[in-house]
Amino acid sequence: MxxxxxxxxxxxxxxxxxxxxxxxxxxxxxxxxxxxxxxxxxxxxxxxxxxxxxxxxxxxxxxxxxxxxxxxxxxxxxxxxxxxxxxxxxxxxxxxxxxxxxxxxxxxxxxxxxxxxxxxxxxxxxxxxxxxxxxxxxxxxxxxxxxxxxxxxxxxxxxxxxxxxxxxxxxELVEQSQVLAGSTGQHDNxxxxxxxxxxxxxxxxxxxxxxxxxxxxxxxxxxxxxxxxxxxxxxxxxxxxxxxxxxxxxxxxxxxxxxxxxxxxxxxxxxxxxxxxxxxxxxxxxxxxxxxxxxxxxxxxxxxxxxxxxxxxxxxxxxxxxxxxxxxxxxxxxxxxxxxxxxxxxxxxxxxxxxxxxxxxxxxxxxxxxxxxxxxxxxxxxxxxxxxxxxxxxxxxxxLPRFSKTENKQHADKIDEQGSVIIAGSGRFGQVVNRLLVSNHIKTTVLDYQASRIELMRSINIKSYFGDATQPNLLHTAGISDAQLLVVAIDQPERAKALVRHVKMTYPQVKILARAFDRGQSYELEKAGADYVISETFYSALEMGKQALIDMGMSSLQAQQQRHVFLATEAKHKGNLYEAWLKSNEDEGHINHVRELFMNLEAALQEEMDKERSDS
Missing domain, CATH: 1.20.1530.20 (Na+/H+ antiporter like fold)
Known part of the structure; x- marks a missing residue:
């Protein structure tokens, strides 16, 4: 044993x-x-x-x-x-x-x-x-x-x-196996x-x-x-x-x-x-x-x-x-x-x-x-x-670098119309933003480095261009110097952060709206210079939570009010959490302070929710 x-x-x-x-x-x-x-x-x-x-x-x-x-x-x-x-x-x-x-x-x-x-x-x-x-x-x-x-x-x-x-x-191999099995007394029972x-x-x-x-x-x-x-x-x-x-x-x-x-x-x-x-x-x-x-x-x-x-x-x-x-x-x-x-x-x-x-x-x-x-x-x-x-x-x-340079240069030359809004990334997030702007007669320039997405956009008559939005030459051809707004909806966090930092330093007059995956990336983009950052699942999760409250017996009006309380409490504590996050990046000793502030946020959230229910 x-x-x-x-x-x-x-x-x-x-x-x-x-x-x-x-x-x-x-x-x-x-x-x-x-x-x-x-x-x-x-x-x-x-x-x-x-x-x-x-x-x-x-x-x-x-x-x-x-x-x-x-x-x-x-x-x-x-x-x-x-x-x-x-x-x-x-x-x-x-x-x-x-x-x-x-x-x-x-x-x-x-x-x-x-x-x-x-x-x-x-x-x-x-x-x-x-x-x-x-x-x-x-x-x-x-x-x-x-x-x-x-x-x-x-x-x-x-x-x-x-x-x-x-x-x-x-x-021959089968025969050898049978002979071996017979000599050792092994049979398939x-x-x-x-x-x-x-x-x-x-x-x-x-x-x-x-x-x-x-x-x-x-x-x-x-x-x-x-x-x-x-x-x-x-x-x-x-x-x-x-x-x-x-x-x-x-x-x-x-x-x-x-x-x-x-x-x-x-x-x-x-x-x-x-x-x-x-x-x-x-x-x-x-x-x-x-x-x-x-x-x-x-x-x-x-x-x-x-x-x-x-x-x-x-x-x-x-x-x-x-x-x-x-x-x-x-x-x-x-x-x-x-x-x-x-x-x-x-x-x-x-x-x-x-x-x-x-x-x-x-x-x-x-x-x-x-x-x-x-x-x-x-x-x-x-x-x-x-x-x-x-x-x-x-x-x-x-x-990949050789093809990226060739393809980006080729498609950059074909950008013949410049919009007041440049959208970097035409995934599920960037598409919704683009549709809302275009339906309100706001001209956009959509950039994406995945050819399949561009083909899909063009198949439904949405004008878009193949290219890596993090490349300065492509951004210049797309008209970033005259644009009013840049929407960053890129999947890769590091590329998104690099794009925000470059545009904010080179074209400070352009307002930057950026999509983040979570709170950590949201802070990273804000530090890089983004004017407005939103977590992609935040509001959809809030809507799901509101519906869950309704299904658990709360009235729709009260559930909507609790949603507003949640948003207001998050906004109230956002600044303190961001400052603590900045310090924690510089000094690991502040990580515990971030945890403490987050627990304070949860306690404040519980208190505000209880207060709202009592008032209702």
Missing amino acids: TGYFLQAFIYLAAAVIMVPLAKRLGLGSVLGYLMAGVLIGPVFGLVGSETSTIQHFAEFGVVMMLFLVGMELEPKALWAMRHRLMGLGGLQVGLTTAVITGLAVAFSLPFGVSLTIGFIFALSSTAIVLQTFNEKSLTKTDGARNAFSVLLFQDIAVIPMLAFIPLLAIP YSLVAHLPRWAYGLAVIAAIAFVVVGGHFLSRPLFRYIAASGLREMFTTTALLLVIGIAALMSLVGLSPALGTFLAGVVLANSEFRHELESNIEPFKGLLLGLFFITVGAGINFAILSDNALIIAAITLGLMSIKALVLYGLARVFNISGSDRWLFALSLAQAGEFGFVLLSFAQQQHVLPTELVQLLSLPVALSMFLTPGLFILFEKTI
Whole structure:
């Protein structure tokens, strides 16, 4: 027992140390788990032969991941993005698989092995790419949205790949496995279809899938209502695990992939009223087991193979990333992804992904790939993921500035009409401001650096221009020197602050209205020189609060009065909070003073509300 505790401590400690460090360095959590495994395995030798046994257990995290992926795939959402999903995603997977399969066949590998390698290398890392998009504020770009469509198709494509790979089994490997099982006395005692004729086996498979689909639709709701009525949260967690494990066991008993069954169950439950509760209960187990799976992959990397085949592994890694980037770049041209978004799309998906490890392990278990080849191919998959942050840095530091300068200069020359109000940012906030001004016959100049937004604005006959409003030359062309007002509705806080500071210093006569996300950014913009700052959710939250008071029994007139009291109390204390915030930036000792003032504000708010209710 002590040995198990020590091994568990080593795995968990490695994850706790390396994953936050990797995320802080911008490498992503998946690479953090892989590095943790490399350190405790090949580098320091803290874990040994038990790694492969733990990996079989940790693979259940993949089953849970596909269950959650299925729950995200609502039919309506899939139908809305069908063109990009099936066209762009389908072509990427199909073309990449075909090219890599052809190259593998050219190097004298059997067709089944070559096709499996094509499947593995066609996939990209959902975890790394989406996390990096979020960290670098690229999620709303056209390139990132198209990349998400491809990643979603890849996640779905894993299911038919898992179903098809066993059909490619190599007879020699199957025979060796059977001989080994016979010599060690191991037999599969947990199969319902092992000795059935083919027609009976087919009926058993159809019956199992039908049970998952029909049972998930009709039986899950009464079950979850019964559990919810008990009021015991731990029982809901137990039921969620029971559902996933039961379906995985059923699929295994009829010779199908457990991941296929849980994915189908997830799709069936995508519209269930218990969907979010299921996700919240399964997510922690999925994250822990997937992390453990990636640690075992890292621990299982054979450094001897890496050193003995360094040139081959480097060639496979660079060849893989080059082929995927070229295929993606070509598809970007076909689907009219332009400018820097085309490069973002191509470079962000050029690596192999975490599902590559899953398919490698699965192909080995199904006797499609020999162990030596699996160990060799796992290294290019890991190395391509390690190199992905470098591709994003290349895009951010080299490609994006070049395109920004070209595009901004080109569009700045096309600003042929100047308005008395310049609006920087045409997102949901800037659009509302612009519509209100234009409908009152006030001429505006709208600037945004996202081409897709500009196209949308132009499609509804709202004149707008592509360009980065933080660029002084573009602002000058837009007529900032003659403008009366600048509305700052940019998503990125640092860029918004820089724009406010530049305009206030260079054009002090221009009045600046700025949008903030929260109280902290509001103070930052006010310090930079904005004349009027509003938090984007403040008034909408007040309206929601007022409606909540009405729904709780308060009259509409009294609720409106309480809203006014809230606003007046906030305005009364705003100056003191701002001054305290300024001092806290200069001296950390004033942070406690800010907290004290905020608590005083809450106490004053409570007092004014009670007084108003008493007067009413």
